[in-house]
Amino acid sequence: MRLLDLDSELILSFWPPNRIVAGLLVSKKIHRALISSRHVVLRMRRGVDIPPFPGSFTQFKGTCDIVAPRCAFCSPVSALSDAGRDGWNLVKSLDLEGNYIGTTGVKDLSCLLSSCVFLETLNLNENAIGSGGAKILAEILPNLSRLVELRMQSNYIHDEGLIVLTSALDRCNNLTLLDLADNDLGPVGMEFLSSKLAENSSLTHLDLSNNAIGDEGATRLAANLFVSTKLSIKALSLRGNGITSEGAARLAAALPPLGQLDLGKNSIGAEGAGLIASSIRMWPAISSLDLSANLLGEEGLSLIVSVLPQCSQLQELDLSCNSFGDHTASLLASVIPHCACLSKVSLSNTLIGSEGTGFLASSLPHYSVLRELRLNDNQIGCEGIYLLASTLPQCGRLVSLDLSKNQIALGWNDISDEGIGFLSAVLASCLRLKSLSLECNHIEEEGCSLLAVSLPSCSNLNTLNLSSNDLESNGVIVLADVLSKCESLTHLSLSNCKIGSKGATGLAHTLPRCKVSFLDLQENKIGVAGAATFASVLPRCSHLSHFRVGRNNLGDEGESFLLGAVKYSPSISSLSLSVDLNLTSDFLERA
Missing domain, CATH: 3.80.10.10 (Ribonuclease Inhibitor)
Structure with a gap:
């Protein structure tokens, strides 16, 4: 691939001034890899228009996917149209989800789709094309003879648009998936x-x-x-x-x-x-x-x-948000040994108490393939967590456990520090656990300390949610001390934990040494001092890509500190400073 094949803006997006620039040898290798590949993926970057298909594509005999979801600050369809129609016969998959292209965008797109003779997957979710856009799309669909998947979720096409669209779909003889969700x-x-x-x-x-x-x-x-x-x-x-x-x-x-x-x-x-x-x-x-x-x-x-018991192949069961109670929990526990394939169970918000949790806990050893268990928004209490914790080590394939928001009467259900102690004692035995949610459980400094001791032993844990607990500054500092030892932990949620500027400082100093890529610290009153501390370490956080720090009394000064630091961050792509403001690094480069 010759560098002349790429426009200057795309070259800058690949190789910014502060990055290593690829030389002729690398370019030759890219060219050889491209023309010998059977399939390539072209990802459209936020705010950067796609260039015309490069000259190297004249020798390319394979197919390609174009992935351009939620391309803020530009119109992907306009960019694709400006790129010309040469090479569109190579496109096998086109993803334009979340771009709100509207009826006008569909008009531009229809001209391009007429050349997509190999197109198998078309994703137009969340594009507000309306009934008018559906009519335009219906005119081109019969020509897409290889179309296998059509996703049209959240487009407001209404019955009027559906009638026209389905008239064309009966000629799509290879269509296997049709998504028309949320269309009124x-x-x-x-x-x-x-x-x-x-x-x-x-x-x-x-x-x-x-x-x-x-x-x-x-x-x-x-x-x-x-x-x-x-x-x-x-x-x-x-x-x-x-x-x-x-x-x-x-x-x-x-x-x-x-x-x-x-x-x-x-x-x-x-x-x-x-x-x-x-x-x-x-x-x-x-x-x-x-x-x-x-x-x-x-x-x-x-x-x-x-x-x-008659559903011998059942793998996923969701009975959430129904009035379950302890009695029905006991019935479910009794049939579980007959559901040998059950791997994902959701019983959130079903009024299960400690007694029902005990019944379910006794059946867990029979869940030989259980991977995900959701018991959030229940009343399991400290006794229930004790019974559950005693059997968790026998769930050898458990990957995700959600115990958040366990409510009782008008307040939070006190799993509290004692319950967290029971859970922490067995976490090291849950060898495959990747995701743990303990949001809204009245966990305080002592519970956080107990949890922190066990975290380094959870070698596969990559997601931890402790939001809306009473960790305060001391609890978060204890947690921060072990983060560098949690080599798999990439997603950490600590919103509304009362950590203050002191806790923020303790956490900030450990960030450059850990692998956290997603950090949620919203609603913690870290103030200007906390923002300044984070700003001082962000340029050294090579893994952090998403940072949520809104509703923290930052003020203009605190926000200015963070905005200035993000420009020098090697990895941050998303910075959330408030409820409605989400700034990406692409935008910040233009600021």
Whole structure:
């Protein structure tokens, strides 16, 4: 690849003045690697327009992906259009998520897509294209004969846009994934969608979550789409659609055997749960089930739990935000030995207390493949954490544990320092644990000290959330003393921990010696003094890339210290100074 193939702005983005510049030998190696590759990925940097496809692409025989999500400060579609149409026949995947290109952007994009004869994946999530943009896109879709995935989440296309779009989709014979979540779709759109997709034998994944389908729309899907003998759908999401027991009844009677079903955030109740349970009993291949936030109650949950032994391939189960209680927890614990594949369980906000936690804890040794466990927003208490901690070492594959926000009555549930002591004593035995969340648990300096002792032994822990605890300055200083020994820890959240300027100083001095790349210190009153201390060490923090320090009484002076330091940071790409302000290093370079 000749350097002449690249415009000056792109060269600066690759090799800024304060970095090592690649010479002729490196350029030749890049050129050889490019033309001999079968597939390359072009990532569009925030605020930097993509150049025309370089001359080296004339010898390139492979395909490429263009990844340009959330490109703030520029229009990626305009940049792509300005780059010309040469080489677009090479594009296999195009990701423009979160750019809000609107109808105008779709017009520009349609001209480019006509050349994308190899395009298999098109991601237009969060682009506000509206019904007008959907109509423009519909005109070009029939020409994308190899299209496999189309993601259109959060585009406000409404039923009007969906009707036009689905008229074109019935000619996309290779389409396997269609994401239409959060588009304000209603029953009318479902009527048209179901009639058009009924003959589609390739579609396997359909996401209609967070729309306004309701019982009427669910009935139309059941009557027209799910009864089709040609349909091969395996994964379905109808999350957040206002479906009640009536709609659940229609779906349960018509749904084909699925591998993944997400009905979370609806209102199917106990009656609907019973009907869904009768269906999934006959789905031997179901691997993921989400019935969270559905007003199931103990009766509905008992009906679901009773059929789990028949779901021998179930890997993920989410029953969060339902009135669970200790009794149903005991029922779940009794069937767990029959769910040999269960690896991800979410029981957050289900009113489980210490007794129910004890039942679940006794069943943990049977979770031979358990990787993720969420028990946040419950009432497990100090006794519950003791029972849970006693069995955690037997969960040899546990990767993620969430015990945050355990509430009781009107206050926080006091897992407190004593409970943290129980947990800390066994953490070293959880050899694969990567993520631990203990947010909002009344942990104080003593508990933080106990936790700090065990952290260096957690060789794989990369994410730790201690936000909204009462660590104060002394607790954070104790924690800071061991951070350099936590070689895997990259994400640390300490927001709202009352650390003050003293705690900030202790933490700042250890940052250059640790590998933390994401640090959240919001709402800690570190003040100007704390900001000044962090500013003095940021140029030496080679790993820190995301720093959240908003709502800290920084004032103009404190913010000025940090903004000045970020310009000399070798790694920071995101600095958050307030609720609404998120500055990237690209913007800061232009400031």
